[in-house]
Amino acid sequence: MRTLFQALVLSAAGAVLGLAGNRLTPQPARLGEPLVAAADAPGAMCQLAGGRLPVAPRISVEEAAPLCVACSALFVDARSAAEYAAGHITGALHLSPGEAPDPVLWRLGAYHTIVVYDRDPSCAQADQVAKLLLERGVQDVRVLTGAWPAWAAAGAPEASGPCAACGAHPQGGPP
Amino acid sequence: MRRALVLGSRVALGAIFLWAAATKVPDMAGFAKDVANYRLLPPALVPSVAAIVVGIEVVAGLALVSGVGARAAALVAGGMLVAFVGGLSQALLRGIDLRCGCFGGDEAATWGTVARDLVLLVPAAVVLWVSPGRGEPDATKLEHLDASAAKR
Numbered sequence: 578m579r580t581l582f583q584a585l586v587l588s589a590a591g592a593v594l595g596l597a598g599n600r601l602t603p604q605p606a607r608l609g610e611p612l613v614a615a616a617d618a619p620g621a622m623c624q625l626a627g628g629r630l631p632v633a634p635r636i637s638v639e640e641a642a643p644l645c646v647a648c649s650a651l652f653v654d655a656r657s658a659a660e661y662a663a664g665h666i667t668g669a670l671h672l673s674p675g676e677a678p679d680p681v682l683w684r685l686g687a688y689h690t691i692v693v694y695d696r697d698p699s700c701a702q703a704d705q706v707a708k709l710l711l712e713r714g715v716q717d718v719r720v721l722t723g724a725w726p727a728w729a730a731a732g733a734p735e736a737s738g739p740c741a742a743c744g745a746h747p748q749g750g751p752p
Numbered sequence: 753m754r755r756a757l758v759l760g761s762r763v764a765l766g767a768i769f770l771w772a773a774a775t776k777v778p779d780m781a782g783f784a785k786d787v788a789n790y791r792l793l794p795p796a797l798v799p800s801v802a803a804i805v806v807g808i809e810v811v812a813g814l815a816l817v818s819g820v821g822a823r824a825a826a827l828v829a830g831g832m833l834v835a836f837v838g839g840l841s842q843a844l845l846r847g848i849d850l851r852c853g854c855f856g857g858d859e860a861a862t863w864g865t866v867a868r869d870l871v872l873l874v875p876a877a878v879v880l881w882v883s884p885g886r887g888e889p890d891a892t893k894l895e896h897l898d899a900s901a902a903k904r
Contacts, residue, residue, distance in 0.1 A: 580880075583824030584831075587811050591828075595807020596800065602777050606784035606802050611795035614788045634858060 633707035650690035674705035694721035761875035766816025773809035775856030786853030826879035
């Protein structure tokens, strides 16, 4: 009985510590704000689609848009060249799943985070490109949940035209 | 032999709980998302429960490693492990594909994860049922009493 009482005291102390200490952590949980499962969040179907594990961690449009504005992430468009030319995330490189990533790898090294997106909420093509990049040693590769439709719907920065920055390094090697 | 078994069990279990908490602290928001994916709690409670889980892991881990209130901490740890096993099992049986959230990172929830939590119940049970204090005086108290008697 005494052990049970002590266990309750320990649990209560832990609860207080957890709730009070949460705000001191680098990325605290937002207490009081409802949090639904990823599969129920808008544009999150690719998180769990097809019973497969995601190849790369996901990033939402809300999280990714500031990275685009601050240029702290590089976006990679995994759709077709025609779709890219019609409209893409500002500054994004174009890299289809069938293309070798080597010519653009030197550009990726300048960014901490690489965000890959495609057209489809299943994120299948983006996953393929993310897998390619991870295999080539790129560290922080994420896939945009909701894909291009979610980005466009959010009114986040976008541009159009062919990919001018997709060629090999001018000196033939990394800068 | 028995003392060594209890000591090893509580220190190992406590260290694992402290490590589990340490991996979650840098990204509490991410851990809260993992908790939400279990689909066990009302969305409004998810962030608070995530924070509470980490806090209890810290307190139980410290108690186990230090030996202060170790049996109670083992009871708490065991209760948490049972809850983890239940949460993981229901997710796997319902076909929910998710990260377990056990030690941060992207570790997937599998039946192997369930088995690991079940194995961790063993040291919790050892501390709870084999350690001094269950129907007999605590060894540290005995030593204290012996020292007091010697002084007299």
